Amino acid sequence: MSKSGKFAKLPGFRDFPPEDLALRNHVFAAWRRVSRRYGFVEYDGPPLEELDLYTAKSGDEIVDQLYQFSDKGDRRVALRPEMTPSLARILAIRSRSMPKPIRWFSIPQLFRYERQQRGRLREHFQWNVDLVGEGGVASDAEVLAVALEGLRELGLGSKDVRARVSHRALLASILQATGVSSEQMPAVFGVIDRIEREPPERIAERLRSGDEAGLDEATTKKILGLFQEPGLDSVEEAFAEHESVVTCVATMRDYLRILDELGFSPFVEFDLTIVRGLAYYTGIVFEIFDRTGEFRAICGGGRYDHLLEHVGGDPLPAVGFGMGDVVLSELLKERSLSPVYAPEVDYFIVSIGEAQEGLARRVASAQRGLGRSVIYGLGNQSVKKQFSAAAAAGAASVIVLGPDEVEQGRAVVRDMKSGEERQVALEDLLDASRVQVGAGIDRSTSERVGGV
Amino acid sequence: MSKSGKFAKLPGFRDFPPEDLALRNHVFAAWRRVSRRYGFVEYDGPPLEELDLYTAKSGDEIVDQLYQFSDKGDRRVALRPEMTPSLARILAIRSRSMPKPIRWFSIPQLFRYERQQRGRLREHFQWNVDLVGEGGVASDAEVLAVALEGLRELGLGSKDVRARVSHRALLASILQATGVSSEQMPAVFGVIDRIEREPPERIAERLRSGDEAGLDEATTKKILGLFQEPGLDSVEEAFAEHESVVTCVATMRDYLRILDELGFSPFVEFDLTIVRGLAYYTGIVFEIFDRTGEFRAICGGGRYDHLLEHVGGDPLPAVGFGMGDVVLSELLKERSLSPVYAPEVDYFIVSIGEAQEGLARRVASAQRGLGRSVIYGLGNQSVKKQFSAAAAAGAASVIVLGPDEVEQGRAVVRDMKSGEERQVALEDLLDASRVQVGAGIDRSTSERVGGV
Secondary structure, eight states, rough: OOOSSSSOOOOOOOOBBBHHHHHHHHHHHHHHHHHHTOOOOOOOOOEEEEEHHHHHOOOOGGGGGGOOOOOOOOOTEEEEOOHHHHHHHHHHHHGGOOOEEEEEOOOOOEEEEOOTTHHHTTTEEEEEEEEESSHHHHHHHHHHHHHHHHHHHTTTTHHHHHHHHEEHHHHHHHEEEEEEOOHHHHHHHHHHTTTSSSOOHHHHHHHOOOOOOOOOHHHHHHHHHHSOOOOHHHHHHHTTTTHHHHHHHHHHHHHHHHHTTTTTGGGGEEOOTTOOSSSTTOOOOEEEEETTOOSSOEEEEOOOSSSHHHTSSOOOEEEEEEHHHHHHHHHHHHHTTTTOOOOOOOOOOEESGGGGHHHHHHHHHHHHHTTEEEEEOOOOOHHHHHHHHHHHHHEEEEEEOHHHHHHEEEEEEETTOOOOOOEEEHHHHSSSHHHHHHHSHHHHHHHHHHHH | OOSSSSOOOTTOOOOBOOHHHHHHHHHHHHHHHHHHHHTOOOOOOOEEEEEHHHHHHHGGGGGSSSSSEETTTOOEEEEEEHHHHHHHHHHHGGGGGGGSSSSEEEEEEEEEOOEEEEEEEEEEEEEEEEEEHHHOOHHHHHHHHHHHHHHHHOOTTTOOOOOOOOHHHHHHHHHHTOOOOTTTHHHHHHHHTTTTTSHHHHHHHHHHOTTTOOHHHHHHHHHHTTTTTTTTHHHHTTTTTHHHHHHHHHHHHHHHHOOOOOOGGGGGOTHHHHHHHHTTTTTTEEEEEEOOSSOOOEEEEEESSHHHHHTTSSSEEEEEEEEEHHHHHHHHHTTOSOOOOOOOOOEEEEEEEGGGGHHHHHHHHHHHHHHEEEEEEESSSOOHHHHHHHHHHEEEEEEEOOOOHHTTTTEEETTTTTHHHHEHHHHHSHHHHEEEEEEESOOHHHHHHHOO
């Protein structure tokens, strides 16, 4: 219960009154335009799925973070916390008969029961872009290009955001060459993931600690040294005799070259500390941040070549990303890149006297039929009140129907910005082709249907 | 678990692969265009709300039909079964400072745990349109006009669909005049709701039965007689001495006249059997059906003047409707009014030889920068395979980059429909203004942002 009314929204959930929905629709529209330009088609899945679909992928620990319950048919179900499991389920059989690569995108609302923190929500919308059935590094580059183009479409250039890219197999090869065993590997990945957020002493401690990575002093030093000079050149030089490192460096170079050809070099930085939390990534991974470092990651993604198989699909290579709407919207607002919301309609029709109301409705209907947005007073209101309603509705023009003008077959149209008025013949306002409604589909309607 | 994969979607839920999402987006786009033309603005609320928000409105019986559970914070919550309670909650305090009437619409996904029946789903999307803060009959007409225009926008004319309209206060006055007590009233409303679906003998039985309406023989006969000649004229004549009936008939006539002025007469029929199941309707109600009677109702709505107050808001008159996507989509498919889905991109770029791939990506990037949708081969593929990929992607044109032409600064563009080929200068395909990416926001991007 809130102070403000009898009921409140649940903590961590958002209402979208029109001024907020306008920003959401602005972001979604940009995402859809960019997806289309890159040849991706939209799909969706249900917001509620079998719980097992998520535990199969992420293990039982995920249950604690989910909105999960038993439905009335005793099925264990969960609100979707991410889209990829649904994508894998939908593609499981269908992918066999589809030309590859499959380029699909979606904008699902996702749910997690996060502990309440400032700015942490329990739902968000996420642009999911996945390219399935193609394992080459060109696909990795194509997918990162989509993400960056999505941001550029919203007005964020390379001065605003950067993509930090790495390669999990490269990091694994380097660590192996440094003396990390495969048992120690996951824990070391976990510590490296923290390098940006914690001081070097704490990182060293974690690398040594038996509870975490459990490395000896020499290996710990070598690893910390790695991140002093983390460029591809120095990595290649230092591990020139390790074939797997050299191969991964070559892949990384191809990837960066392709991103350059696509025009995205200024956005992209190689950064060995990017490992991505999720264990299912198998190759190149990336995260996108604003350059000031003020905000959490805007986007994360990478290659996950075994996931589809894991949730029951065919073994297909895949690469994709998720970009949430929350951090991005904050950033757009901060940079004054969010649209200014103001209600607006093309016409407000003012009737002077009840006798004009029928005519007002006929004009409204005719103008709406021409695709214009039109409002007229619904109650018996004074002319003054009708003019304030017109202003409140953001009317570009007001059509005034006064008894004298109407008798002469005219109306006055006032431009609300300039105040300029002009007389217009009523017959021009009443589009004759539209009066004949109900005669089935008229030409303008069928054209609109066909033209979408 | 389904036969087809390791996991299945939950019963009553839908996947939307691209061919189905195309129809959904087609319907949503029409709804949004029409809402805008009538001056309505879009909002949204959370898909999960406190359970009490729904029981406050509909009583405890509704709990059986809900997806409801306790969240990890021990809140009793439910997936939204309808939008109006969220609307009322959002408006509760906010409405005080808003100009009236408030014209809001939304397209939420709604959830009910229905018993499994053929064609019955457990989720659907619903176009919700509400006009709040204006009690006059012109608002009732305006809202029905929006619903009918939404259908017309999708190609359904008055030969395809009809709106059956009634007035709950009119029916109540008539029944009162006929001898029905206020205690019997709800049960009689319930029986009248079944008139279309059950034979007259069964209806008479229900009216008499002590378990249902419990009317005497004379009243039962009078009521059945009412629906023999159900026009407004005959109602007015039969109850000329009952003031409340006469008042309601006059309101109904105003309503029909206004709908005529708006051009929707051919769609509208007075029908006293329309009562709407939900108890919160207070005035004029309507349902829209296809004329063949093959499908369930497409849309239902009416006036609900006490609801906002009931869930904690200010007492504000309101009228609105909900139009679901399921029946409507079935009808559109049956009438061949659903869009034909085919993947399509503007260009597929074919590289003859690996040496052209970098150029292919530069051309792709330039053309995408101009707003075109472009795909190119991501693997090393034969020219033949690239051409089949272009066909599968629905490419309108193929840009062929062959070594000889490229050396001469040219490419071949083939129209995939006509087979016609023409030579194009590479510099025309590579838009120079776009090569300079990363220099902040370029002009074309900022224009796009502003123009949305």
